[in-house]
Structures are given as C-alpha cells and as structure tokens.
Amino acid sequence: MKKFVNNVDDMLTESLSGFATAHSELVTVQFEPTFVSRKQKAQNKVAIISGGGSGHEPLHAGYVGKGMLDAACPGQVFTSPTPDQMLAAAEAVHADKGVLFIVKNYAGDVMNFEMATEMLPFEHATVLTSDDCAVVNSTYTTGRRGVAGTVIIEKCVGSLAETGADLASCKALGDKINLRTSSIGAALTSCTVPAAGRPTFDISDSELEMGVGIHGEPGRRREAMRTADAIVADMVAAIVHDFETKHLPTQGDILLLVNGLGATPLMELYLIYNTTATLLTNKGFNIARSLVGNYITAIDMAGASLTACLLDDDIQQHWDRPVHTAGLRWGC
DSSP states (O other): OOOSSGGGGGHHHHHHHHHHHHTTEEEEEETTTTTEEESSOOOSEEEEEEEEEETTTTTTTTBBETTTTTTEEEEEESOOOOOOHHHHHHHOOOOOEEEEEEEOOOOOHHHHHHHHHHHOOOOEEEEOOOOOOSOOOTBSSSSSSOOTHHHHHHHHHHHHHHTTTHHHHHHHHHHHHHEEEEEEEEESSSOOOTOOBBBBBOOTTTTEEEEEOOOSSSSSEEEEEHHHHHHHHHHHHHHHHHHHHHTTSSSEEEEEEEEEESSOOHHHHHHHHHHHHHHHHTTTEEEEEEEEOOOOOOOOEEEEEEEEOOOOOHHHHHSOOOEEEEOOOOOO
C-alpha cells in the first residue's frame, strides 16, 4: 500500500485538522468527541446534522456551511461515528428549532444515531437515506443502502432550514426526495482502507462490479468488462425500473448526478454523463439540473455512480438556492 500517511491511527485527526485550516472561514473542528461545525453558529433554525464513516469525502464534512449542514460527525474510515459525537454536535449547533439528523442506511450509523436521539433533551427527527437501487440488503444494511442521493437531500433540506421552516417540514422534504431518488454504482477496482493495507476485494483487470456499495460491498453481480455505453445502459435501466417499482413517473424533469468514487478522472465521468443523458432523454426525461464530479467517494476506488432525482417545483427551488460549503458552492 502506498498512500500519503504518517501514522494510520492519526490519519483522520490530521486530515480533519488540515480540512479545518484550509476552510477556516467556513468551519471549525472539535476533537474528543470529534465533529465539524459551522464557523458561525446559525440562529433560530432547524439544525441539520449528518455523519458517517470517513473515506467518503467531501461527504459529510465538506457540506458543512450555509445552505447545507450545521454539523457533521466523522467516524474512522468506513466506521460509524459514536453517539457521544452526535450528542456533542447537536448540543453545539442546536438553534432553538430542533435537530434533524440525515442518516445513511447502514447498520452502525442507524444504531448509533438512534442511541443519540434517545438522549437528546430537545425536539428531533431523522431522515434515513436509502436511494441505492442495486440491492435490497447487503453486508452493511437492512434494506436499501444510502449513497449519493444523500448529497441532494442534505442540499435541499439545508436550504429549506435556512428559510426558517419547522422541523416537520424539513423532515417531510427529506423523505420526499429520498423516495424520488434512485442511484446505482459500478466499480472497476477495489478501495484500500488504510488500516487494512490491502484492497477490500479482489477484481481482475477484465472484470467490473455492477451495483457496488460505497464501502466495497458486493453489488448485483461480477461481470466481464464492457464498453462504457453498455455499462451505463444497464445502470440507467436499473434506475428506471426502480422508479417503476416505486410507482413514480418515468418521464419529466430530473436532476442527474454523475459521481466519481475516488479514482475516476473527470474525462471518464463526463463520457458517462454524455451516454446517460442521451439514454434518459430518449426515455422521456428532461435533465433540468446536473452535477458531475466527486461528491461521495469510496477512498481510492475506480468507479462511478449515477443518481437521478425526480424534480418538482419544491425540490428544484431548494436545489437552486445559494450554498457555501467546502464541497459545494454556488450563488454566494
């Protein structure tokens, strides 16, 4: 394993220290317990908090700032944060209108966030993200996994919270977006967790993992490497089938997110976008909004995911509103 690392045990602390220093106008970081919060605490609004294992950067710490999260709780690589992190973050950013947790559907995350909510002294609610249509159950989950759709939920719910909306409204928007969003990923290589020092799974140069999870969990199948057009066609078909299964429209305006998993260059991501856009347009969708880049990664995995969110006026309005974070910035 070759990585820029001093001591594996200190990697997260050193990385977060660098993140906070690089973006000192936006965030601060606290240790023992660890959480990242806005530099300037927001007032009189629902506090939006998320978190999860590290290794998915810029998720979640990269989305702390105006228009998105009030705080993020990073665990060790691919490991859930602890309840004391969540409690400390909630107490630090609570702004008199309750706390909304946005939690990806992984067993450790769900359990620890539930434990934290049981100890909170103020009003709270949770949005559970489960946009991955690749598999229903995996090594890490009971039900569908939460993946790149989490970015859309954090952006839009964060925007709504900035308007002074109440806790119930913020949760309702998050749940609606989760229902209307579908994602699937494909991996060409494994990722390497620093503490493990070797790839999480073995895959040959002539194979790909269709439907891979963001921790390297198995997907739908291991298959022979094919052209990008053929791979994307299967991914688009899975998303459209998921919309049909959920009795959602299979036409209309959508937000399309083409996301890199850490080691895929933008040249390839835009090639994937080109094919995806053509296929979805031919099926009757209108790509009203789009985003291409690394927004939720799997350390150094070569691969990409597609996420489609069926837009309505409410979702589009909040997607378009200004945001100023390390990972996303527009309109500011």
